[in-house]
Structures are given as structure tokens and as C-alpha cells.
Amino acid sequence: MAAAGKGAQPALLKPTPNQEEAARYIAQYLLQNHYRKVPVNDSLAQQIFNRYLDNLDNNRSYFTAPEVEKLRQEVGVHLDDDFVSGNPARGFAIYNLFLKRAREKMVYMKSSLQTAQFDFSAPETLELERSKTAPWPADQAGLHELWRKELKYQYLSMKYSGEKGKNIRTELLKSFDNRIKIFNQQKPEDAFQAYMLAVTSSFDPHTDYFSPDEFENFQIDMSRSLEGIGAKLQMENEYTVVNEIIPGGPAFKSNRLKKGDKIVGVGQGDKGEIIDVIGWRINDVVKKIRGPKGTVVRLKVLPASQAGKGPARIIRLVRATVDLQEQAAQKKIIYKNGRKIGVIVLPSFYLDFEGERQQKQNYTSTTKDVTRIINELKRENVEGIIVDLRENGGGSLEEAVNVTGLFTGKGPVVQVSNALGGKMVLRDENYPMLYSGPLVVLVNRYSASASEIFAAAIQDYGRGLVVGDRTFGKGTVQSIVTIQRPFSMFMKQSDLGQLKLTIAKFYRISGGSTQHIGVLPDIVLPSLIDPEVVGEDTYTSSLPWTTVSRTPYLPSGTVSREEIASLKKQFASQSARNKLYQSYLADLATLNRIRQRKSVSLQEKSFEAENKALKEIQDRWGDANIETGKKKKTDFILQQAAGVLNDLVALKARPAIPAAVPAARPAVRQVVPVR
Known part of the structure; x- marks a missing residue:
């Protein structure tokens, strides 16, 4: 041609x-x-x-x-x-x-x-x-x-x-x-x-059509068993964009590829030519990225954190089968001011649906794993627990409800409204409260869907503090519909493709939606994620935030509004004196100034200086969990969350003033006559 x-x-x-x-x-x-x-x-x-x-x-x-x-x-x-x-x-x-x-x-x-x-x-x-x-x-x-x-x-x-x-x-x-x-x-x-x-997408951003070929790739991605990098991709304009990082995969372990990143080139091995893939069909890009276990693929990426400014980064990944064990909840112990703090890292809310249906003894379940970890942390006498939901894009709704019950006790967790206006309340009926101590839920802009349901319920029950960034804001439910003709013995039924259709919406038990605005943290720990690029409110057709009636529930009162206000004030005072935290905020301010500029300089000195600034910020803070040689960088945000939990533990340890004895009223003495 x-x-x-x-x-x-x-x-x-x-x-x-x-x-x-x-x-x-x-x-x-x-x-x-x-x-x-x-x-x-x-x-x-x-x-x-x-x-x-x-x-x-x-x-x-x-x-x-x-x-x-x-x-x-x-x-x-x-x-x-x-x-x-x-x-x-x-x-x-x-x-x-x-x-x-x-x-x-x-x-x-x-x-x-x-x-x-x-x-x-x-x-x-x-x-x-x-x-x-x-x-x-x-x-x-x-x-x-x-x-x-x-x-x-x-x-x-x-x-x-x-x-x-x-x-x-x-x-x-x-x-x-x-x-x-x-x-x-x-x-x-x-x-x-x-x-x-x-x-x-004129109906909403999560409704989509799949051709028969595209649906085959969608099913492979959902099975999460193919050897590759462990990422779901989608097309936006002429770019292949990372839509989800699958827990347990090479991309997840590297912590360098993020939701919203644009893949503009793919190279095979450590020396293979990086081929430009802008404008390619998504299926062809996927074929380039997939490959045998143990082989190297290099991705040329425009990071979402840089809002399209600055040059691409080269990310080296070793292909592997997604490890289901790596998806599982994990336990950490960290120390803050001498206090032992437990951390439960939840990459997703997972469930072996088939194993559960067949009532297998050892089927995989988030609730089972979190139950085991809580019991282990209690035996180790931790003084508080952080549930880390950063990067957790959701998963099983059933598991989100059950895991919530481990911290709140039996009761309602989330409301679901369907397209016909019907509403149902999902509640934990099976799992009594397993942990009632000081609790922090750590979230960021990538925490979405089931993660938001958990965080919102903890907040509504007053069971703990939500700390971090505002969450993604995905409060909608999708279903896959096969487009079928009326029955014909001469035609295959599935050759017209499939439609992913938004059919319902989540609401908090307090009545507000998690849709569009997400869950607002009690104490803000800003991340490097660009809120102008990542989040439900970045889509022009996203469903609006709305409310329904509150469902009856009994708040636990573990953390009161007054205590949250006190902890917020204490965090602001401490962080103002923390030189490392102030350095982080200064770098974040620099990053935001670069992001907010509507244009990029074509003057080489300015371009080089801006690129250098972006790289230095990324090196200092961006890959907080990556092992570099033998030295492991500190997870800066987790340490700040541990500081908040430490303050909560200290606050709860103070002796309470009996409310029944007003401090201003003098005691009444009974006079006994002497005989």
C-alpha cells in the first residue's frame, strides 16, 4: 500500500x-x-x-x-x-x-x-x-x-x-x-x-464496548494468570494508558509503573530496540508487552505524576506470572517513638469465588487472611494497627463488607442503589469485631471502589482515622453484557461483542455517595499523585455525587470529632517543626507548579532544568518502597501515618475525666450534729 x-x-x-x-x-x-x-x-x-x-x-x-x-x-x-x-x-x-x-x-x-x-x-x-x-x-x-x-x-x-x-x-x-x-x-x-x-463514555466513563477480540484480552486480564507485567491497559486518544496495576505482578513489585502512565514505547530484553507504540491498537501493544516468564521488557513511559511534562522514563520489568500470594494481605511491624505498631497491607480485596462456592477448606479470602494477621498482631502486643489501602483499586464487594466487620462488628457497611431506584443495604452478618483498638486507614488517590467502601465505613462508625489523600471516587457498579441477536442456528451468539455497563451506585451508610468526590481523609498526607490526572472527577462524564437516606447504624464512638480535631491540630504543629516533612512539602509544591503550567519550555536550558527537577523529586520521594541495592528506602508516607497513630494511642492512654463530676461545682458536705 x-x-x-x-x-x-x-x-x-x-x-x-x-x-x-x-x-x-x-x-x-x-x-x-x-x-x-x-x-x-x-x-x-x-x-x-x-x-x-x-x-x-x-x-x-x-x-x-x-x-x-x-x-x-x-x-x-x-x-x-x-x-x-x-x-x-x-x-x-x-x-x-x-x-x-x-x-x-x-x-x-x-x-x-x-x-x-x-x-x-x-x-x-x-x-x-x-x-x-x-x-x-x-x-x-x-x-x-x-x-x-x-x-x-x-x-x-x-x-x-x-x-x-x-x-x-x-x-x-x-x-x-x-x-x-x-x-x-x-x-x-x-x-x-x-x-x-x-x-x-457519554453515559459514564466506566461503560465501554468490547469487540470479540478485545473481550478475549479483557477476560485474560481479569483472570490475572497470563505471564506478563501484571497491568491492565486501555486506549486514550493515541496512547496506551495503564488502567490498573495488578497486585502480585512485576509492575506492582517494582512500584514504578502507575495508573495513568502512558506507554509510548516497548523494547524486548536489555538491549532490544524500543519501538514507538503511539497510535498502535491496544491488542498489538499488549502482544509486545506479554512474553515468557523470566524475560525482560522495557517500557518507555510518560508518567502520570508529571502531567505530560518532561521526557519519558524507561522502566525495566522482568515478566512473571502474577503471584496470588503476593496479592494477599501482608503484615508488617514498625516502631514509632518506642511504640510497636502493626501494619496490614491490603493490595486488593480478593476472593476465590469458585473455592468458596465449592466450600473448599483453604480457599483464598481477604477476610480469612486479615483475621489471621489481626490475631498474630494481637499476640505480638501491638499498640495500634494501620490498614494500608494505598494503590488498592478494589475487588470483591463481599470481602470489603466482611473485612469491615472485623473492625466495626456486625452491622450495615454500604448501600447500593440500582437503575430502577431500588436500594439494598449490605451488612456484615458473619464476622464479629475482632480488633477494637486504635486504628488508622491509610489511603491515596489510587484507593478506589471496595477500598472506599471500607474507609468510608470506618469513618462513619467513628472507628478510626482515615489518613492520606482523597480517594479515587469510583462509586459505581458495572456488569458485563453479551450482545446477542435473537437465536439463530446459523450465527454465533457472541460475535457482536460485549458491553460493560454501569448498573448501580454505592452509598455510605451515612447517606452520601463515594462517587465522584471519594472519601475525604481526616488528616491529609498529600502524595505525589496528580489529582488533576487521576480520579473520578477528572472524567467529564462521571456520575455526580448524590445522597440517599441514612440507614440505621450505631457509631462505635471510638474516635470522636473533638479527638479528630485535636489530632489534626497536633499533626499540623508537629509537621511544621519536622524538617523532612517540610522538605517533602516544598518538593511537592515545586512539582505542582510544574504541573499547573499550561505549557512547556522549548528552550533547551529551561527544558533540561525542569526535567532535572522532576527527576530529583521522583528519586527522593517517588519510589519509597523500592530496594536499591542493599539499601531500602524508608516509606515516608507510612512513617507519617504511624506518627498519627502514635498520637492517637497517646491520646487514648490519657486518664479520662469523669463526666459525672462537674469540675466547677464544690462538693456538698453533710454536717453531722455532735451529741
Whole structure:
């Protein structure tokens, strides 16, 4: 097939009959079964249109403003009718225009790279994430000026990415050639997936369509048994993005790959060439990353913590089968001011559903493991317990409810509201309170779903302190639906794909939702995670925070509001005198200033200085749990949480003043007459 710009263009993509049929069923399922009841009108048409263009052209570097307005008037206004009728043809028309412009851009970049003499001393900047900050260019000249700056940025990024011995121009040319090849090999499935993503995510960000091939990969990811790196991936715009780090896998153990990171290159072994994978199909990227146990894969990553600023990092991982034992709850003992503190690390809420169903004696369960650990910690006479839920993306709802009961006793844990308005209360009926002592729950922005249910219940019962960052805010429930035709002996039932559909919403027992805002910590320990990139509120279509009626429950009163206020004040006073903590806050402030800038410098000295600052901050604080040679870095945030727990233990150890004896009232003496 001829390359773009040198001969015949690839044929225009058209939807297949199967895709047209699937689109009709997708519309029916969404309108009838989705939790959010979305009216089909001009507003929905514009939502689909805007979301589709943002997905295809997030940086507004392919289309011009007049083109977008023409598409809006001629195509966008009809997308609500197309949605109901299951007609994706106009979606394909937009995708074909995107491919045409994308080829033109790569040809321009190649030509410019071969002739350009870059001036890296000029005080130029490039706006990043232009969908939030800038309009589409006014004309073709505006596009070309934007492409010129992007080329300078890519050159600098590759120069400071840490890849040694590379000829930058040669590598960039190979990347552009590869991108042209990908654009020329697009199939109807690629256009259909892109358009359906805009449709489904207009209902909410966790509703998605899987083609038959994609669903096969989804099932492999869910089984968590394939040899690889232990990460679930998804497509966002042209990037392969880390959607979940699976506990027990190589990525989890390394603590370097994070949710939201963009994978832009993949290399095999320690010396294999890192191949640019921007614009690749997700299935093809997954095939590159998977491989035999014990082999090395190198990932070139744009870290989510840097908000797209700064060059890529190279992460080396050794492929392995996800170790279920590594997923299990683990115990630590740490000391703070002479006090022995127990830590329960919970990477996920896991359950061997099949083993439980068959009533096997030793089936895997979070509740069983946490029960064992609590008993061990009690025998070791710890003075308090930290439940570490950082990076815990959720898991089994049943296990989250049962584990909560180990700390709160029997009673309600979470409310679930379905699409029809029905509500049920999930409660722990089987597990009495096993631990009633001082408790801290440590969370961060990656703590989601079942983790938020546990943390919210501990907070509502007044059973302990929630410490750390605001949690993710995923308070919705999804179900996988197979798109099926009416029965036919001549057709397979599953060849239209599957739909992941949001069907319910979680609510705290106090009535508020965990959706959108997450769980707010009692004492804030800010992490390096960028809240503008990670979290439910970063999605434009996320369901809102709402409330339902409170369900009856009896707070334990272990930690009162007054005690929380006192501990908060004490933490602020101590941290103000803590030089290490103040140094951490200063670095975090620097990181946030870099993140909040809407543009990146194309002046090499400034670019290099900013990159150096980002790297130093990451080295100091970012990989707190990684072993470097024989020296293990201190988990700084865990130590701060231990300090809060230490203060809670000390507060509870103070003698209580009897409430029945008012201090201001003098005692009444009984006078006995002398006879």
C-alpha cells in the first residue's frame, strides 16, 4: 500500500453489517439498562460529537477551527438520531478525515525533521493538553506552526529520555514512518471502536464496548494468570494508558509503573530496540508487552505524576506470572517513638469465588487472611494497627463488607442503589469485631471502589482515622453484557461483542455517595499523585455525587470529632517543626507548579532544568518502597501515618475525666450534729 503523500491513498473505511447491527443493540442496552437515564436530544448529540473529537484530537493538532465548525453543523447535530438508529456512518466519516489529516501531519514532520535547523535558545513554549487551554488552529498555517513546535518538543523529549546511543533524527524518522504505516493499516474495527467509545463514555466513563477480540484480552486480564507485567491497559486518544496495576505482578513489585502512565514505547530484553507504540491498537501493544516468564521488557513511559511534562522514563520489568500470594494481605511491624505498631497491607480485596462456592477448606479470602494477621498482631502486643489501602483499586464487594466487620462488628457497611431506584443495604452478618483498638486507614488517590467502601465505613462508625489523600471516587457498579441477536442456528451468539455497563451506585451508610468526590481523609498526607490526572472527577462524564437516606447504624464512638480535631491540630504543629516533612512539602509544591503550567519550555536550558527537577523529586520521594541495592528506602508516607497513630494511642492512654463530676461545682458536705 502506498505511503500517504506519495501515491494512492488507502480506501475510506466503512462500517460492516455486523458493526451496524452491534450499534443498534448497544443503543438499546444503554437506553434501557444504564444507571443514568440520558434523554436522546441535541444535548446528547453534542456530547458525543465533542467527546469524539477530543478523543481523536485531544491536543487540537489535526483539525482547524473552520473544519470543526463545519463538522458540528453537518455531522454533530445528527448524532443523536444516528445513535438511536444504530448508524455509525457519520462517525466513520469523521474518523476518515482524522486519518487523512494524521497522515499529512506525519509527512510534514518527516519533511521538516530532515531539513530543520532547530534553535533551542529561542524562548518558545508549547501548550500541552490543548483541549483544556486552547482553540483549534484558525487555518492550515496555524496547524503547521503547531506541528513545528511539537517536533521541537519531541526532539528534546527524546534527547533527555535516558536512552543512550540513539541518533535522535533517525529514531524520530522511524517513529513517523511507523505512524504512517499504522494510519494506512487502519480497519473498520478501529473506527468503530473509537466512535463507540465516544458514545458509551457519554453515559459514564466506566461503560465501554468490547469487540470479540478485545473481550478475549479483557477476560485474560481479569483472570490475572497470563505471564506478563501484571497491568491492565486501555486506549486514550493515541496512547496506551495503564488502567490498573495488578497486585502480585512485576509492575506492582517494582512500584514504578502507575495508573495513568502512558506507554509510548516497548523494547524486548536489555538491549532490544524500543519501538514507538503511539497510535498502535491496544491488542498489538499488549502482544509486545506479554512474553515468557523470566524475560525482560522495557517500557518507555510518560508518567502520570508529571502531567505530560518532561521526557519519558524507561522502566525495566522482568515478566512473571502474577503471584496470588503476593496479592494477599501482608503484615508488617514498625516502631514509632518506642511504640510497636502493626501494619496490614491490603493490595486488593480478593476472593476465590469458585473455592468458596465449592466450600473448599483453604480457599483464598481477604477476610480469612486479615483475621489471621489481626490475631498474630494481637499476640505480638501491638499498640495500634494501620490498614494500608494505598494503590488498592478494589475487588470483591463481599470481602470489603466482611473485612469491615472485623473492625466495626456486625452491622450495615454500604448501600447500593440500582437503575430502577431500588436500594439494598449490605451488612456484615458473619464476622464479629475482632480488633477494637486504635486504628488508622491509610489511603491515596489510587484507593478506589471496595477500598472506599471500607474507609468510608470506618469513618462513619467513628472507628478510626482515615489518613492520606482523597480517594479515587469510583462509586459505581458495572456488569458485563453479551450482545446477542435473537437465536439463530446459523450465527454465533457472541460475535457482536460485549458491553460493560454501569448498573448501580454505592452509598455510605451515612447517606452520601463515594462517587465522584471519594472519601475525604481526616488528616491529609498529600502524595505525589496528580489529582488533576487521576480520579473520578477528572472524567467529564462521571456520575455526580448524590445522597440517599441514612440507614440505621450505631457509631462505635471510638474516635470522636473533638479527638479528630485535636489530632489534626497536633499533626499540623508537629509537621511544621519536622524538617523532612517540610522538605517533602516544598518538593511537592515545586512539582505542582510544574504541573499547573499550561505549557512547556522549548528552550533547551529551561527544558533540561525542569526535567532535572522532576527527576530529583521522583528519586527522593517517588519510589519509597523500592530496594536499591542493599539499601531500602524508608516509606515516608507510612512513617507519617504511624506518627498519627502514635498520637492517637497517646491520646487514648490519657486518664479520662469523669463526666459525672462537674469540675466547677464544690462538693456538698453533710454536717453531722455532735451529741
